[in-house]
Amino acid sequence: MRLHFKIISLLTFLIMFSTCFSQNSSYCPEQAFLIQKYKSKNFLNAADYIDTVVTQCPDKLNDAYFLHLCGFINFNIYREIDGKSSSSSARPAACDYFIKSINYDNTNLFTEKNLKAINSFSISYINDALMIMQKMEFKNQNKALEYYNTFKKLKSIAEPNYDFSNISIDFFNGMGRMYKMRYENDKINSKNLLDSCINYFNKSLAINSNQYTPNYDLGILYHNLGVDIILEELDIDADLEMVILMQEQAVNYFSKSLPYLEKVYQMKPEETSIVQGIAAVYYSLNDMEKHVKYMNILKGLESENPGDN
Amino acid sequence: MHKQIKIFLFAFLVISLPGNTLNAQQDPASAAKALKVKMKGMFIYQFAKNVYWPKAYTTGDFTIGIYGSEDLFNLLNKSFKDKMNGSQKIKFDFYESTSDISECHLLFVSEEGKGSIPTVRKVLTDKTLLVTEGKDLATTGSMINFVYVENRLKFQINKSKAEKKDFTIGQTLTKLAYSTI
DSSP: OHHHHHHHHHHHHHHHIIIIIOSSSSOOHHHHHHHHHHHTTOHHHHHHHHHHHHHHOGGGGGOHHHHHHHHHHHHHIIIIISTTOTTOTHHHHHHHHHHHHHHHOTTOSSHHHHHHHHHHHHHHHHHHHHHHHHTTOGGGHHHHHHHHHHHHHHHHHHOTTOOOHHHHHHHHHHHHHHHHHHHHHSTTTOHHHHHHHHHHHHHHHHHOTTOHHHHHHHHHHHHHHHHHIIIIISOTTOOHHHHHHHHHHHHHHHHHHHHHHHHHHHHOTTOHHHHHHHHHHHHHTTOHHHHHHHHHHHHHHHHHOGGGO | OHHHHHHHHHHHHHHHHHHHHHHHOSOHHHHHHHHHHHHHHHHHHHHHHHEEOOGGGSSSOEEEEEESOHHHHHHHHHHHTTOEETTEEEEEEEESSGGGOOOOSEEEEOGGGGGGHHHHHHHOOTTOEEEEESSOHHHHTOSEEEEEETTEEEEEEOHHHHHHTTOEEOHHHHHHOSEEO
16 A cells, blocks of 8 residues: 555656656756746746756756746736837747747647747737838837848748738838838938838839839839939039039939839829829920820819819 | 738728828929929020120120020029129020010020021120020021930030130030030
8 A cells, every 4th residue: 555655656746747847857946936936927037037947957948848938938028017018128038938949849849839929929020010110100110120020030930831922012111101201301311211212112012013002102202303303402503514414313213213103004094193293204304295195194184083183 | 810910001001001192292293394494594504604705795794585484584583693604793684575685695595485586586686695495406596505315405506606706615515515516
């Protein structure tokens, strides 16, 4: 009877040890204490204690369960304590722990939950990026890019076959518009933002060239650049060489504007602002035949819909 | 999770699109016209600077007359009035009809007024450098003529005609002219 009791006690201890504490063979009492803190929802205290566990039991750094646990400690700090703040340091920490846990999870005991958590974080990152663009928080625009890149990294882990096309288009268009607004708010000192603006719209069009918005934005942007270089930037006293040089640049911008405007005209042939824009570009290029053609189209549209003018 | 992103994106697009449309247009037609006027005005000012008049005409005000384009006159008068051309103060006159044309150093006849060039030439004195815009110098019979070549505003010079009236066309103009005869 006593022997039976001893065997049962030993087995119970072994089961508890193996399931509750770790995949590793070595017992770490600090980890047990960490679990206790986590279970009592003392997340901040638990996070502070992670270093102690690692110091006392360095092999835990390769332990999928320990890393999974650390991920959830930070996950809960991000959600419960930091109120899902985009500046919470617990979010990137949690992601790191979950990714490491997956890497060491040879038996796939924790991977499914790790992936779910990573997916949830990926969405939080893209939502934070879109929120910056929605609120037009210019000072945080670099953060938006950082969040988008983190979203892509995490989502690729959570869903390796995820199609990023649509979300990337929205992100690139949003970034392009932000740069466009920043440039238009201070044209003289923000020339460097133009390249970023054009670059983002082109990135979006590289995914889908048949979008109305970036084609329209680029068409109008190039047109306005051509106008601005003459009307705003060209000093009225400039010498003849400079006049000719800047005219060259303006013609270059007008020529670049046309394909975009003509593309959106194909998409929305009844949109008067597009027809007006194309007519203006042809006027600036002194292609009067085409200018007249589009002015007549414009007249036709305006007579069909007099209320729209 | 997917739904969560989509709802957010929809809200983002709905909020951002209307502002973008409103911001995009800046009255392109009037801007394009203003651009052409400014280019012509700057060229005309540079013609005045880079052509040398016979000594007899280098005293008093330097008058630039505009026939046919009030917008151009307004721009020139606003931008260059009372600036100096050598020792002469620049003044601008706008002529509504050929009968209004008075003695000036440089007369620009716009495309709108090019039908009146034969009449204009009759009233011009040796003091006046005639600047026109048209298909070519031969048809306008002027000394400097604006032409559009490959979407660019350029100018032609009838140097021999100018020299007959003792105008000296500066090197810069000769160098930058689209063609010289």
